[in-house]
Amino acid sequence: MQKKQRLISRREVIKAGALAAGIGPAIIIPGRARAAKKTLKILQWVHFVPVYDEWFNKKYVKEWGDKNDTEVTVDNIGIAGLSARAAGEISAQKGHDLFLFNWPPPIYEEQVVDMKDVYEECQRKHGKPIDLAIKSTYNPKTKKYFGFSPSFTPDPVNYRQDLFGQVGMPTGPKSWDDVRTAGKQIKQKTGIPVGIGLAQEIDTGMAMRTIMYAFGAGEQDANGNIALNSKQTLESVKFVKALFEETMTPEVFSWDASSNNRAMIAGQISLALNAISITRTAEKDKPDISKQIQLTKALAGPVRAIGLEHVMDVYTIWKFAENIEGAKKFLVDYVTNFRQGFIAGEFYDFPCFPSTVPDLKKLIANDPKAHPADKYKVLEDVLEWATNVGYPGYSNAAIDEIFQTWVINVMFAKAAAGKATPEEAIKEAEAASKRIFEKWKAKGLV
Amino acid sequence: MKLVQGTAPVKVASRRVTFAHLRDREEWLGPLMIAPAILYIVLVVGFPFFLAIYYSFSDITLGSRSLGFVGLKNFAAVFGNTNFRTALWNTFVFAVGSQLLVLVLANMLALALLKDFRGKWFFRLLILLPWVAPISLGTIGWLWILDSTYSVINWTLQALRIIGPKARLIWLGVPYLAMGSIITVHVWRLLPLATVIILAGLSSIPRDIHDAAQVDGASFWRHYFQITMPLLLPVAMVALLFGVVFAFTDMTVIYVLTRGGPYDTTQVLASLAFFTGVVGGDTAEGAAISLYLFPLLLAVAIAFLRIARRSEVT
CATH class of the missing domain: 1.10.3720.10 (MetI-like)
Structure with missing residues (x-):
């Protein structure tokens, strides 16, 4: 008895206790033991093409999670709720590991990790990203990548072939002057107006900047100096005023982001600037009108032919994210497999690393859902004519606030409605822009 | 032993009396009943309100956690x-x-x-x-x-x-x-x-x-x-x-x-x-x-x- 007691030393008791402490929770709370498995939480928008979400949420992330021993959860919310959600996560310093914005989000720079290594790894594997991706996610002032962009959505011109055919332009307009002259004739002949928004919403913001940039104007120059009050801006504002008066109706002042989709599919407008969501919806819901809606490349202005991205997919990783390394790996793998996403999204999202979809031109030149099958072929060189908000500079914090508070939209709308002269509207927008630039410069982000 | 047995019920009874007494006293019952509402208002209305005042005198942005005092600059x-x-x-x-x-x-x-x-x-x-x-x-x-x-x-x-x-x-x-x-x-x-x-x-x-x-x-x-x-x-x-x-x-x-x-x-x-x-x-x-x-x-x-x-x- 005594001998046996001596065999169990104090050290052994401690060892046994430690072992019990280690194994104990696993026996008592099995769930906690499994919690050792890594998790990755993703938040992104409800995609305009629902089948993309089906593929991403139910197939892609599950397969990726199995391969990487990670439990991946995806939360989808409407695009309108992203800003408020991001604000909430920052305030709580808790949230998702990967947060997808659908526009460049430079104002969150202090809260996110630098994505330089993700870009470098993707570049090593797939070659250089397009300039649009860098201009939308890099801050030259702080030398930091505040986001990572795997893809973007082009913003081509959607036009009614039958209506433009009636005025001698069956292949659609090639320049902004064509839109003005043909749009006027179509409106006079059929009563159907051109449908380019002049409201406080994202599509108007993109369309007005497209015109500004085509006229050689811009909110800033290449070095990030404010450049709004220029002869070129004046010409662009005068042009939009004339375009509105000759080809449109006041309903464009009331539009939201989906109004041009609805109006085009209802046959009530002759032309709109939008992603391919118009044609994709028409293919499903109104095949007859779908045959009449065709796409054309960026329209030429007096200085250049240029178009904007319609949606810029920018993933950010919060500094307080729980699985930063996992999130970075997910992005690199997502880019590697982007061809699947391109097909699942029905060509809505184009790659920022072009080599990841090597047969892009072939795919879009023969789409069985399209009428004709090569309808989307016009997008084959979109990587060359799509640019970022803030062109020719970077999408910085000041540019973002100018965009989000509709400064440019209101400038064009006031002049078009005759509530201010083009000069007055520009002066007012310039004052607002200067104030915003100075503010963000003082904060060291511009 | 007897003493212990004898005092326990007295203590319980006195506790009961105290609670019943408190329950019937308006100066205690009123504040007790209204406390959840006041707590709710303080947390959901009062705290955000004073936070907003604090923010309005600062240079805080959505992306920054540090804030400096700027006086009435934002209002101006x-x-x-x-x-x-x-x-x-x-x-x-x-x-x-x-x-x-x-x-x-x-x-x-x-x-x-x-x-x-x-x-x-x-x-x-x-x-x-x-x-x-x-x-x-x-x-x-x-x-x-x-x-x-x-x-x-x-x-x-x-x-x-x-x-x-x-x-x-x-x-x-x-x-x-x-x-x-x-x-x-x-x-x-x-x-x-x-x-x-x-x-x-x-x-x-x-x-x-x-x-x-x-x-x-x-x-x-x-x-x-x-x-x-x-x-x-x-x-x-x-x-x-x-x-x-x-x-x-x-x-x-x-x-x-x-x-x-x-x-x-x-x-x-x-x-x-x-x-x-x-x-x-x-x-x-x-x-x-x-x-x-x-x-x-x-x-x-x-x-x-x-x-x-x-x-x-x-």
Whole structure:
């Protein structure tokens, strides 16, 4: 008895206790033991093409999670709720590991990790990203990548072939002057107006900047100096005023982001600037009108032919994210497999690393859902004519606030409605822009 | 041992007595009952409010956790902004316009609902529905009703040949129609609450006062202006105070219907604060915009409550 007691030393008791402490929770709370498995939480928008979400949420992330021993959860919310959600996560310093914005989000720079290594790894594997991706996610002032962009959505011109055919332009307009002259004739002949928004919403913001940039104007120059009050801006504002008066109706002042989709599919407008969501919806819901809606490349202005991205997919990783390394790996793998996403999204999202979809031109030149099958072929060189908000500079914090508070939209709308002269509207927008630039410069982000 | 056995029940009994005693003492029971409500207000209203004041004197942005004191700089900066002055004016038009309509319509409805008629419960239900339904959903319904392409109002006007077959009123695209639309929807939303409050006030007026006036041959207007209105004033002031505060601080209707358009003609301070502070990322300036009218609202609230107290009939 005594001998046996001596065999169990104090050290052994401690060892046994430690072992019990280690194994104990696993026996008592099995769930906690499994919690050792890594998790990755993703938040992104409800995609305009629902089948993309089906593929991403139910197939892609599950397969990726199995391969990487990670439990991946995806939360989808409407695009309108992203800003408020991001604000909430920052305030709580808790949230998702990967947060997808659908526009460049430079104002969150202090809260996110630098994505330089993700870009470098993707570049090593797939070659250089397009300039649009860098201009939308890099801050030259702080030398930091505040986001990572795997893809973007082009913003081509959607036009009614039958209506433009009636005025001698069956292949659609090639320049902004064509839109003005043909749009006027179509409106006079059929009563159907051109449908380019002049409201406080994202599509108007993109369309007005497209015109500004085509006229050689811009909110800033290449070095990030404010450049709004220029002869070129004046010409662009005068042009939009004339375009509105000759080809449109006041309903464009009331539009939201989906109004041009609805109006085009209802046959009530002759032309709109939008992603391919118009044609994709028409293919499903109104095949007859779908045959009449065709796409054309960026329209030429007096200085250049240029178009904007319609949606810029920018993933950010919060500094307080729980699985930063996992999130970075997910992005690199997502880019590697982007061809699947391109097909699942029905060509809505184009790659920022072009080599990841090597047969892009072939795919879009023969789409069985399209009428004709090569309808989307016009997008084959979109990587060359799509640019970022803030062109020719970077999408910085000041540019973002100018965009989000509709400064440019209101400038064009006031002049078009005759509530201010083009000069007055520009002066007012310039004052607002200067104030915003100075503010963000003082904060060291511009 | 005996001592222990003997003292235990005494202690339990004295504890029971103490609790029962506390339960019956109003100076304890009152604060205890109201504590959850006060805690709720402190956490959900008080804390964010003081945080907003703190932010408005700082240079905080959505993306920064550090904040430096900048004094009144944000307040001065926003006042120099044309957008802000437009929004300030729009806020008054929106609030005053909607509250005038709410007061008149709520009085009419409450007087009608005071009478007995068949199906009264059904009309009461209909009137309460806008208040019961989530405001965002209700406003999305209005967005479709006022849509430039599919407006059911335009369709009805065309069917009744009030407007031509191809004519369309752009409800949210013409400044005065847009302001009219947001006021209408806001009135639709607030009318049930105001009606219920005024109805409660009307029900509490003693019947014998009206009977005496009836004997003296008083007309409807005399009844209304010399009996109903003075006695209703304390309750009406509460309804008006609720309405004014809602109209000055809420942005749901505007955010869903116009987002401040066309060209800022329906932008109000609450929506401008949201676009600047949350969407645009300048939290400090957004906080300053949202607090601009606080002193005025505080003064209005004090004035309304004093009027209500003075006009109380005891």
